[in-house]
Amino acid sequence: MPTRGNSSSSEKKKPVLYIRTFGCQMNVRDTEVVCGLLKRQGYKITEEAGEADIIIFNTCSVRQHAEDKVWSEIGKYAKLRTPYSVRRTHNQRPIIGLIGCMAQNYKEQIFQRAPSVDFVVGSSDIHKIPSILKRLAIDHRPSTIDPLFQVKIWETDGSKRPEEIYHTGYYQDKDHAYVVISEGCSNYCSYCLVPYVRGDLHNRDYKEILKEIEEAIDNGINKFTLLGQNVNAYQSTVSFVQLLKLVNGIKGLEEFSFITSHPKDTSVELFQAMQDLEKLKKYLHLPVQSGSDKILKLMNRGYSRRFYLDLVQNYRKIVKEGLLTTDIIVGFPTETDKDFQETYDLVKGAGFNAAYIFKYSVRPHTAAENMPDDVAKVDKERRHKEILGLQKEISRKKR
Ligand code: SAM
Numbered sequence: 429m430p431t432r433g434n435s436s437s438s439e440k441k442k443p444v445l446y447i448r449t450f451g452c453q454m455n456v457r458d459t460e461v462v463c464g465l466l467k468r469q470g471y472k473i474t475e476e477a478g479e480a481d482i483i484i485f486n487t488c489s490v491r492q493h494a495e496d497k498v499w500s501e502i503g504k505y506a507k508l509r510t511p512y513s514v515r516r517t518h519n520q521r522p523i524i525g526l527i528g529c530m531a532q533n534y535k536e537q538i539f540q541r542a543p544s545v546d547f548v549v550g551s552s553d554i555h556k557i558p559s560i561l562k563r564l565a566i567d568h569r570p571s572t573i574d575p576l577f578q579v580k581i582w583e584t585d586g587s588k589r590p591e592e593i594y595h596t597g598y599y600q601d602k603d604h605a606y607v608v609i610s611e612g613c614s615n616y617c618s619y620c621l622v623p624y625v626r627g628d629l630h631n632r633d634y635k636e637i638l639k640e641i642e643e644a645i646d647n648g649i650n651k652f653t654l655l656g657q658n659v660n661a662y663q664s665t666v667s668f669v670q671l672l673k674l675v676n677g678i679k680g681l682e683e684f685s686f687i688t689s690h691p692k693d694t695s696v697e698l699f700q701a702m703q704d705l706e707k708l709k710k711y712l713h714l715p716v717q718s719g720s721d722k723i724l725k726l727m728n729r730g731y732s733r734r735f736y737l738d739l740v741q742n743y744r745k746i747v748k749e750g751l752l753t754t755d756i757i758v759g760f761p762t763e764t765d766k767d768f769q770e771t772y773d774l775v776k777g778a779g780f781n782a783a784y785i786f787k788y789s790v791r792p793h794t795a796a797e798n799m800p801d802d803v804a805k806v807d808k809e810r811r812h813k814e815i816l817g818l819q820k821e822i823s824r825k826k827r
């Protein structure tokens with residue numbers, strides 16, 4: 429790699445990285461992957477943006493609100509001046525990168541909307557970040573570099589992630605690790621951007637998953653969460669339930685759970701495994717999204733209200749004292765007061781321990797983008813408040 433500018437002892441100092449993470453556990457794990465890859469190259473990780481030479485936003489596009497937050501934050505961070513740069517020039521800002529779902533969603537358009545962003549990397553390409561930073565000359569930044577970094581780099585080719593990225597051994601917690609068992613999702617729920625930004629479902633080889641867990645146990649970690657956007661659709665040469673049994677048998681592992689399950693891939697066999705496997709937490713996050721058959725159909729969820737309620741009944745019967753949580757979207761296109769009432773009644777009857785309630789927001793590329801976003805904002809807010817109030821009361825009684 430050719431170097432630009434003079435080399436001096438201060439130039440050998442390793443750059444400092446700060447990552448801001450938005451969104452789900454999958455992003456939390458991706459942040460660890462990036463930290464692990466860069467730490468291997470000798471980079472230092474900081475929790476103080478003001479100390480950083482490189483600032484990375486690991487973004488979420490699931491709802492409009494999540495994106496709005498990122499756009500407003502980028503501007504603030506671009507005003508920072510890096511201590512590293514101050515030593516060599518004056519007034520130099522950190523290198524700014526944007527990764528995650530927004531990177532895949534907006535690609536190079538990000539440079540127009542946020543000119544201070546220097547590189548954009550999609551979810552499938554995060555392993556390229558060390559070489560991208562080299563190309564941006566962070567290791568060998570000459571004193572004459574243009575403070576606005578005219579070089580702009582974007583990588584979003586959507587290919588499969590290399591397996592090595594999960595084996596850097598970097599985890600934020602001392603005793604708990606997220607382990608990705610599958611990436612992407614092929615369900616194409618009509619409101620959801622995930623398949624478009626994370627690609628179709630891809631299952632990791634079960635032997636690699638077990639190896640990653642064993643490596644983490646060697647580093648002192650003993651609690652695990654298996655991750656997937658549709659975690660219980662996992663299928664490689666072993667099924668999801670077989671994988672749970674294999675993980676349960678790992679020596680040194682104390683406790684594990686999995687998230688997020690899709691009702692259509694949930695079975696009595698899974699509940700039985702949850703009851704029988706002594707290390708598996710009796711906890712199921714099972715998003716219902718709506719209690720109305722009409723809305724479930726429009727959402728392309730692939731199950732009915734009755735099917736979901738039967739699952740709940742079986743779960744309660746088989747998994748003793750099992751915890752149950754859900755996600756709900758209110759204000760989906762064409763949702764009437766009657767549809768909403770069906771969701772309300774379902775929540776009342778199901779007895780969730782917690783529910784995450786979201787107001788519908790239109791997402792680009794999705795099938796629902798072509799449906800009328802016809803539930804008034806005040807109605808979305810009222811319905812959101814009503815279910816939230818109901819669930820709060822239920823959760824309080826369950827404590
Ligand atoms: N894969 C998981 C599933 O199937 O439930 C989680 C997907 S998403 C990251 C988490 C939650 O965000 C969803 O369960 C849904 O309730 C909500 N969500 C997704 N798209 C949305 C949208 N366009 N508007 C509002 N909420 C949305």
Ligand code: SF4
Binds near residue numbers: 615617620623658
């Ligand atoms: Fe999105 Fe549906 Fe896949 Fe969940 S199952 S990630 S809501 S498409």
